[in-house]
Amino acid sequence: MSALLLLFIVGAITYAVWKYYSFTSKFPSGPRPLPFIGNVHQVDFASKRFSRFADKFNGLYTLFTPIATLEITDYALIKEAFIDHGDDYVDRMMLPGMEKVFNYCKNGGVINSSGDNWREQRRVSLSILRDFGMGKNVMEELVRNSVAEYLRCLANIKDKEIVNMRWPIQLMIANIINEVLFGYRYKYDECDDLINYVEGFNKMISELATNKLLPLAIAFPSVKYVPILGYYAVEIHAENVRKNNEYIVRNVAKALESFDTEGDPTNFVHAYKQRMSSNAYLDQDNLIATCADFFSAGQETTTTTLRWATLFLAKNQQAQDKLREEVHRVVGKERLPALEDKNKMIYTQATIHEIQRLANILRLNVFRKTHQPTTLAGQTIPENMTIHADIHYVMWNDPHFENPKEFRPERYIAEDGKSLRKELVERTIPFSLGKRACAGEGLARVELFLGLTATVQNYRILPIPGQPIDLTQQEQTIGIPIEQMLRLESVL
Numbered sequence: 001m002s003a004l005l006l007l008f009i010v011g012a013i014t015y016a017v018w019k020y021y022s023f024t025s026k027f028p029s030g031p032r033p034l035p036f037i038g039n040v041h042q043v044d045f046a047s048k049r050f051s052r053f054a055d056k057f058n059g060l061y062t063l064f065t066p067i068a069t070l071e072i073t074d075y076a077l078i079k080e081a082f083i084d085h086g087d088d089y090v091d092r093m094m095l096p097g098m099e100k101v102f103n104y105c106k107n108g109g110v111i112n113s114s115g116d117n118w119r120e121q122r123r124v125s126l127s128i129l130r131d132f133g134m135g136k137n138v139m140e141e142l143v144r145n146s147v148a149e150y151l152r153c154l155a156n157i158k159d160k161e162i163v164n165m166r167w168p169i170q171l172m173i174a175n176i177i178n179e180v181l182f183g184y185r186y187k188y189d190e191c192d193d194l195i196n197y198v199e200g201f202n203k204m205i206s207e208l209a210t211n212k213l214l215p216l217a218i219a220f221p222s223v224k225y226v227p228i229l230g231y232y233a234v235e236i237h238a239e240n241v242r243k244n245n246e247y248i249v250r251n252v253a254k255a256l257e258s259f260d261t262e263g264d265p266t267n268f269v270h271a272y273k274q275r276m277s278s279n280a281y282l283d284q285d286n287l288i289a290t291c292a293d294f295f296s297a298g299q300e301t302t303t304t305t306l307r308w309a310t311l312f313l314a315k316n317q318q319a320q321d322k323l324r325e326e327v328h329r330v331v332g333k334e335r336l337p338a339l340e341d342k343n344k345m346i347y348t349q350a351t352i353h354e355i356q357r358l359a360n361i362l363r364l365n366v367f368r369k370t371h372q373p374t375t376l377a378g379q380t381i382p383e384n385m386t387i388h389a390d391i392h393y394v395m396w397n398d399p400h401f402e403n404p405k406e407f408r409p410e411r412y413i414a415e416d417g418k419s420l421r422k423e424l425v426e427r428t429i430p431f432s433l434g435k436r437a438c439a440g441e442g443l444a445r446v447e448l449f450l451g452l453t454a455t456v457q458n459y460r461i462l463p464i465p466g467q468p469i470d471l472t473q474q475e476q477t478i479g480i481p482i483e484q485m486l487r488l489e490s491v492l
């Protein structure tokens with residue numbers, strides 16, 4: 001009897017293992033997974049890096065985390081997937097049971113939605129932003145106003161020997177998206193509400209990064225129903241997101257108080273509300289979810305990039321001098337830089353590419369999933385497979401970038417000294433590629449150009465004597481720098 005039982009158990013395990021490996025064989029090959037736990041033991045979740053096997057598998061492999069995740073670390077393959085087969089890779093991966101952690105409403109907004117709702121939310125949002133002049137003069141004016149206010153804030157800092165650039169930059173950037181969405185700006189000395197949001201957002205991403213139970217809940221979604229364990233694995237994050245979204249709910253309601261069906265819309269909320277009557281995809285929940293997406297994506301990313309910029313320039317005085325020399329030569333010292341200056345400023349363009357490449361702020365790109373069965377590099381990729389296009393790996397490891405950890409804007413400048421090296425620019429992909437690439441890229445590029453040039457036009461950024469610049473990147477989804485003090489010296 002016991003021999004029979006043993007035979008049955010061994011048979012059942014053998015069958016389950018065989019089933020598991022016949023399941024894993026449907027995906028492009030990668031490091032050999034262990035039955036049921038997959039490659040969990042080989043993935044460094046803490047550092048937010050999935051790229052350990054990039055060389056061994058030529059830039060394309062499956063990691064079972066334990067969900068089957070296609071890791072793409074090669075630029076040409078990311079391009080093949082997201083541009084040549086763009087429609088196949090267009091959906092957003094949403095883990096079962098995680099909607100309420102990452103989204104205001106089910107399949108709502110732009111970042112975490114898929115299908116027709118995503119298409120419509122993204123199309124309408126971009127059309128509203130274009131109406132407000134994204135990439136054109138109106139938006140430029142709004143950014144310049146924020147830059148001017150930021151410069152006034154720097155000028156008012158009494159002790160420039162020890163300056164924390166974080167909040168001036170954060171407020172400059174957050175005020176822009178706040179004004180676009182809700183139609184008003186904060187004064188620098190009356191912005192507690194905004195600071196609370198930013199601190200809440202940072203707490204949220206830091207807890208997401210450090211929570212050891214979350215990967216467990218991702219692997220086994222039913223964990224969220226286990227008392228106590230479920231709370232600390234999932235619900236705690238959902239609570240953080242809900243708390244942060246209260247800011248958005250409040251501001252949407254406030255903006256709607258002045259809504260007028262007939263008048264020309266002056267902010268995103270009004271423009272969206274006006275379009276609701278003629279578009280069935282637009283409703284109150286999606287309005288809030290979309291504002292939440294643009295607000296969160298629209299401030300921490302650009303702020304973090306500009307914070308890195310100050311550190312790279314403080315550490316690389318020669319590059320900073322060259323940048324300033326170009327700004328003073330093209331723009332002068334009397335007026336704020338403008339977008340029309342950009343074409344004449346090749347070193348500045350190169351510097352911004354180098355800042356974005358080296359800052360490489362998204363340690364994990366936003367995950368996608370395949371919309372239908374497709375192919376990549378001749379291999380079959382099944383429907384609904386999770387996709388991670390590792391833009392972070394490309395920008396720090398692609399062989400086109402010689403000594404990739406070195407800050408050297410010159411690398412982007414072609415031999416003629418007047419143009420940029422196309423093969424490097426196209427591999428600099430902080431905004432990702434294809435139909436789901438960053439929806440705020442146009443605005444972010446304006447903010448980076450005007451924010452950076454205005455700073456060096458006015459100030460030399462220096463390290464504090466005896467305190468070397470620390471370029472350690474925090475291991476969170478957004479690679480934020482360590483907060484540190486700098487010295488500002490007026491150059492006007």
Ligand code: HEM
Nearest residue numbers: 110111297298301302366430431432436437438439440444
């Ligand atoms: C330096 C600044 C920024 C960087 C590096 C950045 C990067 C990214 C990346 C990598 C994605 C994911 C793309 C993909 O799925 O392949 C993304 C998505 C998105 N970004 Fe940005 N972003 C920045 C600034 C902004 C700004 C200023 C806004 C808003 C005004 C914004 C709004 C969005 C939205 C709404 C999405 C979701 C797009 C979709 O799923 O269709 N981002 N961003």
